[in-house]
Amino acid sequence: MRQLSSVLRANCCSSFRKPFLRAPPGRVYPTQSFATTPAHRRFQLPRQKREAAMAHDMTTLKGKPFDRASLESLMRRRMFYTPAFEIYGGVSGLYDYGPSGCALTNNIIDVWRKHFVLKENMLEVDCTMLTPYDVLKTSGHVDKFADWMCKDPKTGEIFRADHLVEEVLESRLKGDKEARGQKVDVDEEDPKKKKKKVKSITAVKLEDAVAQEYEEVLAKIDNYNGEELGLLMKKYDIRNPANNSELLPPVSFNLMFQTAIGPSGHIPGYLRPETAQGQFLNFQKLLDFNQQQMPFASASIGKSFRNEISPRSGLLRVREFLMAEIEHFVDPEGGKKHPHFDEVKDVELELLNREVQLAGKTHAETTKIGEAVKIGLVDNETLGYFLARIQLFLLKIGVDPKKIRFRQHMANEMAHYATDCWDAELLTSYGWIECVGCADRSAYDLTVHMKRTGAPLVVREPRKEPLKVEEWQCDIDKKKFGPKFKKDGKAVEAAIEALSQDMREKLSLDLASEGKITIDVPAVGDGKVEVPKELISIEKRTRVENVREYTPNVIEPSFGIGRIVYALCEHTYWTREQDEARGVLSFPPTVAPTKVLIVPLSSHADFKPFVRKLNNKLQDIGISSRVDDSGASIGKRYSRNDELGTPLGITIDFQSVKDDSFTLRDRDSTQQVRSSLDEICKAISNLVNGTEQWSDVAQRLPKFEGQEVD
Amino acid sequence: MRQLSSVLRANCCSSFRKPFLRAPPGRVYPTQSFATTPAHRRFQLPRQKREAAMAHDMTTLKGKPFDRASLESLMRRRMFYTPAFEIYGGVSGLYDYGPSGCALTNNIIDVWRKHFVLKENMLEVDCTMLTPYDVLKTSGHVDKFADWMCKDPKTGEIFRADHLVEEVLESRLKGDKEARGQKVDVDEEDPKKKKKKVKSITAVKLEDAVAQEYEEVLAKIDNYNGEELGLLMKKYDIRNPANNSELLPPVSFNLMFQTAIGPSGHIPGYLRPETAQGQFLNFQKLLDFNQQQMPFASASIGKSFRNEISPRSGLLRVREFLMAEIEHFVDPEGGKKHPHFDEVKDVELELLNREVQLAGKTHAETTKIGEAVKIGLVDNETLGYFLARIQLFLLKIGVDPKKIRFRQHMANEMAHYATDCWDAELLTSYGWIECVGCADRSAYDLTVHMKRTGAPLVVREPRKEPLKVEEWQCDIDKKKFGPKFKKDGKAVEAAIEALSQDMREKLSLDLASEGKITIDVPAVGDGKVEVPKELISIEKRTRVENVREYTPNVIEPSFGIGRIVYALCEHTYWTREQDEARGVLSFPPTVAPTKVLIVPLSSHADFKPFVRKLNNKLQDIGISSRVDDSGASIGKRYSRNDELGTPLGITIDFQSVKDDSFTLRDRDSTQQVRSSLDEICKAISNLVNGTEQWSDVAQRLPKFEGQEVD
Numbered sequence A, B: 001m002r003q004l005s006s007v008l009r010a011n012c013c014s015s016f017r018k019p020f021l022r023a024p025p026g027r028v029y030p031t032q033s034f035a036t037t038p039a040h041r042r043f044q045l046p047r048q049k050r051e052a053a054m055a056h057d058m059t060t061l062k063g064k065p066f067d068r069a070s071l072e073s074l075m076r077r078r079m080f081y082t083p084a085f086e087i088y089g090g091v092s093g094l095y096d097y098g099p100s101g102c103a104l105t106n107n108i109i110d111v112w113r114k115h116f117v118l119k120e121n122m123l124e125v126d127c128t129m130l131t132p133y134d135v136l137k138t139s140g141h142v143d144k145f146a147d148w149m150c151k152d153p154k155t156g157e158i159f160r161a162d163h164l165v166e167e168v169l170e171s172r173l174k175g176d177k178e179a180r181g182q183k184v185d186v187d188e189e190d191p192k193k194k195k196k197k198v199k200s201i202t203a204v205k206l207e208d209a210v211a212q213e214y215e216e217v218l219a220k221i222d223n224y225n226g227e228e229l230g231l232l233m234k235k236y237d238i239r240n241p242a243n244n245s246e247l248l249p250p251v252s253f254n255l256m257f258q259t260a261i262g263p264s265g266h267i268p269g270y271l272r273p274e275t276a277q278g279q280f281l282n283f284q285k286l287l288d289f290n291q292q293q294m295p296f297a298s299a300s301i302g303k304s305f306r307n308e309i310s311p312r313s314g315l316l317r318v319r320e321f322l323m324a325e326i327e328h329f330v331d332p333e334g335g336k337k338h339p340h341f342d343e344v345k346d347v348e349l350e351l352l353n354r355e356v357q358l359a360g361k362t363h364a365e366t367t368k369i370g371e372a373v374k375i376g377l378v379d380n381e382t383l384g385y386f387l388a389r390i391q392l393f394l395l396k397i398g399v400d401p402k403k404i405r406f407r408q409h410m411a412n413e414m415a416h417y418a419t420d421c422w423d424a425e426l427l428t429s430y431g432w433i434e435c436v437g438c439a440d441r442s443a444y445d446l447t448v449h450m451k452r453t454g455a456p457l458v459v460r461e462p463r464k465e466p467l468k469v470e471e472w473q474c475d476i477d478k479k480k481f482g483p484k485f486k487k488d489g490k491a492v493e494a495a496i497e498a499l500s501q502d503m504r505e506k507l508s509l510d511l512a513s514e515g516k517i518t519i520d521v522p523a524v525g526d527g528k529v530e531v532p533k534e535l536i537s538i539e540k541r542t543r544v545e546n547v548r549e550y551t552p553n554v555i556e557p558s559f560g561i562g563r564i565v566y567a568l569c570e571h572t573y574w575t576r577e578q579d580e581a582r583g584v585l586s587f588p589p590t591v592a593p594t595k596v597l598i599v600p601l602s603s604h605a606d607f608k609p610f611v612r613k614l615n616n617k618l619q620d621i622g623i624s625s626r627v628d629d630s631g632a633s634i635g636k637r638y639s640r641n642d643e644l645g646t647p648l649g650i651t652i653d654f655q656s657v658k659d660d661s662f663t664l665r666d667r668d669s670t671q672q673v674r675s676s677l678d679e680i681c682k683a684i685s686n687l688v689n690g691t692e693q694w695s696d697v698a699q700r701l702p703k704f705e706g707q708e709v710d
Helices: A001-019 A030-038 A046-054 A070-078 A099-120 A133-139 A160-177 A191-200 A210-221 A228-234 A275-279 A282-287 A354-358 A368-372 A382-395 A446-453 A478-497 A501-514 A562-570 A605-620 A634-643 A654-659 A677-689 A693-701 B001-017 B031-036 B045-053 B070-079 B099-119 B132-137 B161-179 B191-200 B210-219 B227-234 B277-280 B283-289 B354-359 B370-375 B381-398 B444-453 B478-497 B501-514 B560-572 B605-620 B636-641 B656-658 B677-689 B692-700
Strands: A081-083 A095-097 A131-132 A146-151 A158-160 A251-254 A257-262 A268-271 A296-305 A320-330 A347-354 A365-368 A405-406 A420-428 A430-439 A459-476 A516-520 A528-533 A536-550 A553-560 A573-575 A584-585 A596-600 A624-628 A649-653 A661-666 A670-678 B082-083 B093-099 B131-132 B147-152 B156-161 B251-254 B256-262 B269-270 B298-306 B320-330 B348-352 B366-367 B403-410 B421-430 B431-440 B459-476 B518-520 B528-532 B537-550 B553-560 B574-575 B583-585 B594-602 B625-627 B648-652 B661-664 B672-676
Touching: A001 B320, A030 A430, A030 A459, A070 A081, A070 A573, A070 A584, A081 A099, A095 A251, A099 A320, A099 A382, A099 A562, A131 A257, A131 A296, A131 A553, A131 B478, A133 A268, A133 A275, A133 A446, A133 B661, A146 A160, A158 B553, A160 A228, A160 A573, A160 B131, A191 B648, A210 B277, A257 A459, A257 B256, A268 B661, A275 A296, A275 A553, A275 B131, A320 A382, A320 B677, A347 A368, A347 A382, A347 A420, A354 A405, A365 A368, A368 B354, A382 A420, A382 A553, A382 B093, A405 A430, A420 A562, A420 A573, A430 A562, A446 A478, A446 A553, A459 A501, A478 A516, A478 A528, A478 B553, A501 A634, A501 A661, A501 B251, A516 B605, A528 B537, A536 B672, A553 A562, A553 A624, A562 A573, A562 B283, A584 A634, A596 A634, A596 B161, A605 A624, A605 A654, A605 B366, A649 A654, A661 A677, A661 A693, A670 A677, A677 A693, B070 B560, B070 B574, B070 B583, B093 B099, B099 B298, B099 B381, B099 B560, B131 B256, B132 B277, B132 B403, B147 B161, B147 B227, B156 B161, B161 B227, B269 B348, B277 B283, B277 B298, B277 B320, B277 B444, B277 B553, B283 B298, B320 B560, B320 B594, B348 B370, B348 B381, B354 B403, B366 B370, B381 B403, B381 B431, B403 B431, B421 B560, B431 B560, B444 B478, B444 B560, B444 B583, B459 B501, B459 B574, B478 B528, B478 B574, B501 B518, B501 B537, B553 B656, B560 B574, B583 B636, B594 B636, B605 B656, B605 B677, B636 B648, B648 B677, B656 B661, B661 B677, B661 B692, B672 B677, B672 B692, B677 B692
Parallel strands: A347 A405, A596 A624, A596 A649, B348 B403, B594 B625, B594 B648
Antiparallel strands: A081 A095, A131 A268, A146 A158, A146 A251, A257 A268, A296 A320, A320 A553, A347 A365, A405 A420, A420 A430, A430 A553, A459 A536, A516 A528, A573 A584, A649 A661, A661 A670, B082 B093, B131 B269, B147 B156, B147 B251, B256 B269, B298 B320, B320 B553, B348 B366, B403 B421, B421 B431, B431 B553, B459 B537, B518 B528, B574 B583, B648 B661, B661 B672
16 A cells, blocks of 8 residues: 555545545435445535645644644654554554553543443443444445545556546646746645655646636546546546556445454454444344333444555544444434433534535534524534534543534435434644534434344334324234245345335235235345235224334434544644744643653652652552653653643652652643642642642642742 | 354353463464474363363352353343344354443453553553454464364354364263263253253263273363364264264364455455554564663553354353453563562462372462462562452452462463463353463563564663673675665574574584575575675674663463453352342442442432432442332332342432432342432442442441332
8 A cells, every 4th residue: 555655645635525434325325326426425525625624824722833743753752653563564544552642542532431421321332343244234334335446457556546536636737837837835735745745746737728627627526436537537647646557447445344254254244334333233122221211322432444445644544443433312203302402502613504615615603502403503402412512522631622613514415314414523734624423314224224134123102192093004924924935034024014005005906906916125035025915915994003113313423533532632732932842732631641740850769769659649549640760851851741741740859858748740831839748649639530720729739939840 | 153053052161171362372382393282282271170160069159059041141131241233143252242241341441450550550552453464474373373173065064173072072971871870960051951962962872992982082182183183083983963964174274354454455464363462563662662661561452353163152252352461571581570579479369280280180279479489389470460460450340259260371281482371260150261361471472573574672771781792793794785685684684683603603614615604584485595605704703792682571461351251240140038030240339330220219200300419419420320210119120220230229219308318228238328418429439439348338327227129
């Protein structure tokens, strides 16, 4: 894969367009319309959004220009992450999290669990990643979770077709601009690559009409299917930029990793591309566990896998990633109210709605969620409740409130069955990145699995008033049914069960005239099944319904934890005024990888028992600390821990030996206070639990200005 | 797979023999001796151990006979686990954890992290599960992580060869016993299967000599390789028990799940069979992160995968499982002392040593770990330290102290390079199950990866006194070296670097006489590389060494979390005297899935605000609670939560409405106290954090005996 990156990396700004979290085509577009809605489209944000996201003017917390290269260097140096298998040459799209990144992620997950699972009594499950073929066939992933790729027959190099077309046309347009003496925009690019990129642009003037055509193609690049992309490549003579060879026509490439389960190889399986399916399959048992009470939510935290054609953009597009997904099951009747909606109705969100986007704008409007639901902008209370709760979660872990917005999906981005869908996007130097998707998916998922398996993925509740319904009923002779259809019996039965009233009426006539009916059962044989009149009768009767049966709708907030972790690092990163090279990561204490740095003034033996005592005391109260007793200056030691995002530091000096007092330093202000061990530990505990801010502590405890430690 | 289970499940008692956690053959036996040490042997516990493990007399906490079927029914009913993809027919060896099992596992992981990672400042990493071929080739998994399987050519059924031979011979021996009118032992079998099994035994008397031969084969069943198993099958006419067809000869089946990474399919990959490799590969970066300080440990918690031929024994042998592994890196010189060994030296362990096992006994001896290290029974302090810490962890989460032992590996179970190895085994109805492995693996893992990649996976530390060494040195002409060997240069260089002094002396003579040397470089071409004298010189010189360079040894505690979870459920399960059907899981509050059940006396509207207030208050202090306001009797509601292992219950009654007081119930004793909201919450918090026991609370707060709720 690596040989691709130099070509494709040029187009960094497009990397944020493919939602990371979801959207296998089968789930977003109905099967029947898939032919006309190419696989890529669902992954794409509208063109204008990409333009707006160029990161010319990204600034840090302190208002200084943001420099991605410095942050990435810091993150690797301090082992937030590292390319996996690096000593073996690495594999693109696979990263390991080191101690800092792993602890940060664990702490974020911990907050997530408290904020969502504990707060709502969600039913957390842990389902297997290995998933058999049938499940993902039903969900639509086997057929349609794919991108278009094309191959260089000479070198074997593989390109993602839409990316390549975009790449080449953009490069030609830039060459045209240069030839016309206009300024060429390279700001979105990694500074390291700037030089190289400018070099690779050949200044060739294009015909005005051709340039116009290129612009139009680029505006619609997300809408082409494989065949159309192939035609574009022919028409514009788009070749392998490295060696100018012609490429083979685009073919579909499924993004799931395949394997075989068991020794016979007879059970084809995949690594799950999302955690949602396991939750749907267990719906019935979860409802039982919840004592049949609706609404309720399940949740799952775990790894998912996507075999990206050309992974890039660091941690934003990877082949193995951590997701946290919620499936909130709700009665479709009664307006999908949420019992706790009142608690969040005044939360203000930046909403970028569908109409604004259609008008080619990217202006998000500050709206109270209560108002947004009231005017119908957000479809229902439950969806609105989760949008607000998502924002509260993001703020809790330290995301910059000025860099969050909620973007509504366009009608053509959304599945036909979806009611409404919003993405929480975080602004990064790669543009606005989808980090959380939140969709009302109606009854789609439960319905397809129920149809395929016959398992009753439904809620049954007693009616207060019995319901009388006049209807066509199918009666099956079960005794004959089993022997005739054998293992397919259940599927045939389910298909009959699912017949509409109109169809039943029509079939009753067939039965009378032909002595048999023919029905569609996709899972059986050629999909057509004949049922003779000995096995079935169809009659119009009045049914009294005492029990209401319905398929719940599902509201699905889906979090890409790796993306959130990366965006959080960008949001909290800044450099100290006095020295540009000294980076700081201002994580809130709750999520910081390590909470406290313990620094003895020197390696003097007198300090050792105090180091030990402090360390033990902090361990006892469950607070992670690290000791730095290296020979480096105190300033240098604190500086290292600023880069690790450690919010607090304790210095042990000769005063400590005398009177058992210690200084506590705040990472962001570099202010220090001095007090007894107990007071210092209490302050730390409060800061980590969020019950106090540094300003409270600084006011409460005596200030200390003895040492230079910033 | 499912058709196998009826045959193979019969042999439940053998299921605990294959250590779950580790032991790819390449790591346990040296490559060269593998031909004579069959793949199975490393997985096996000695025969006498299996015999001893028969679970005739398993008792619950309360001394009553343990009934596995009831516990398993409870665990499924209360959704601790459930077969994955059940509505699609399921896939054997894959299980989902439901809300109870998932919360229990998360809580155990939380304790694990505090007990190990936080306490020792371990460097936790999260490495990818997708692993490229090269890494697992080097580690030995590609060639040797395999079992022997044989196929029925007619039906396609697949059997694990050693299990089948064992199965059939045991069954014939039982038939012989029956024919001789002796009592047939079926106690180790699942009660449900008893009848079936006894039935399937055909009472046929064997010749005395044949019976004797069978016994001998069974005693050595763990030692046969594929060819030998094939000969046994021919000799004893062992066929498919279901249809009596002859089977094909055993072939090796690699237990790793294979996949392809990237669209070209050129990067073959596997799902990791253990989490250890990622930690080894990152050694250099972790040492840097730790500021070059030794010793230190890394840790990792995550899923691993093994494509078992015939998974069985429920949660004990699965295809996807959670591991927690520690790699503690230590200087091999200086006796592998541990700085905190004194803290644990008086911890008493049940040690089943190698000599006792060799003598055919299974008697474990209670020994203080300090003593065990002193007399050399446990090889070194660091290994001993971890054995003690493992036991303390197991006790903390609620494992029955009478059902833990540490079994030393026999010499032939251990790798040639390993110094010592002990398994923490927990007694269950399946026998003694290996739940934690703890091995001193010497420098093996770092060495093989260093040899293969040339990456310096070593520690360099300044010597206090420079060391003078007289030695043969190889000087390479790097300018010519690169152009000649190209990409192989590094590997060739590393191979030269690794030459022994004797070999260098010999090669210096070759160089003089033949003008070239030939060395072994397994990773290059046919494994032999010629280096002409233009590129290398070999001379005897005195070297002054200011820096000491060494490959650390690694002590590896490796936890099978799923096995621990299952054993913990067996250990904490009992039934209330008054009604055998009422199961209780006595989890300690720290690990219990839910801490508090909130029970309003009835659905009376007056109770609702109190339910809400209590629930919110508990959420604020981070304690998971569930409300049961169903119409069921209080006793029934408590009974349900006994099965979930919920340690505490709060009842809201009319008294609560009057004076804001509540009753708190202890699951195990069914005692109740009554007090104010604040007092009750404080008591709950103390019980969950482990700072108070129920007996303390019962003494402190007024007893309440108003309702029948047990």
